Amino acid sequence: MMTKRQLGMTSAVLGAILVGGTLAAQQPPPPPGSGTGERVGAKVDSAVQSIKRGARDLAENIREGFARTKESVHHMGVESRVYGRLHWDKALTNAEIEVNAKNDGIVILRGAVPDLTAKAKAVALTRDTVGVISVEDLLTIGPVHETTTTTTTETIRDGKTIRQKTQQKTATPRP
Secondary structure: OOOHHHHHHHHHHHHHHHHHHHHHHOOOOOOOOOOHHHHHHHHHHHHHHHHHHHHHHHHHHHHHHHHHHHHHHHHOOHHHHHHHHHHOOHHHOOOEEEEEEOOOOEEEEEEEEOOHHHHHHHHHHHHOOOOOOEEEEEEEEOOEEEEEEEEEEEEEEOOEEEEEEEEEEEEEEOO
16 A cells, blocks of 8 residues: 555655646647657657656655654644654553653653563653653553443344443553
């Protein structure tokens, strides 16, 4: 599957080629007496110029897209950036961490993590996030508290009662 960036680049290059071909086809016919070689050369030159223009346009579009992305990340709050980094890290999947960022770049981490490695990872990720000046670590290390929910469903088919039990375990660290 292509990313949006790859798709955009591919579309721009194909568009440049199509524009080049169209422009080459719309060139006025050469004056009488010029040979086939000159006509082919002129069309090739025209196509090359069109491709160059398309490449310049593509480069400009990429620069503008990068600038927009950079600007949106800049405007994203520190708390959102930290949350995103902690939420998507595989080492912290069983951790329930509350993130609280103050305006001066101080981030407070509260909650529980399963082990010391997860705690160190959460603090390091937070400390390395853009806009964070310092981290106040209030995380605790503790076993995961499991809650089991059992659901019983009864269905009647052809006069018979069918009972179906479903159990769902939810793991949350203890506060």
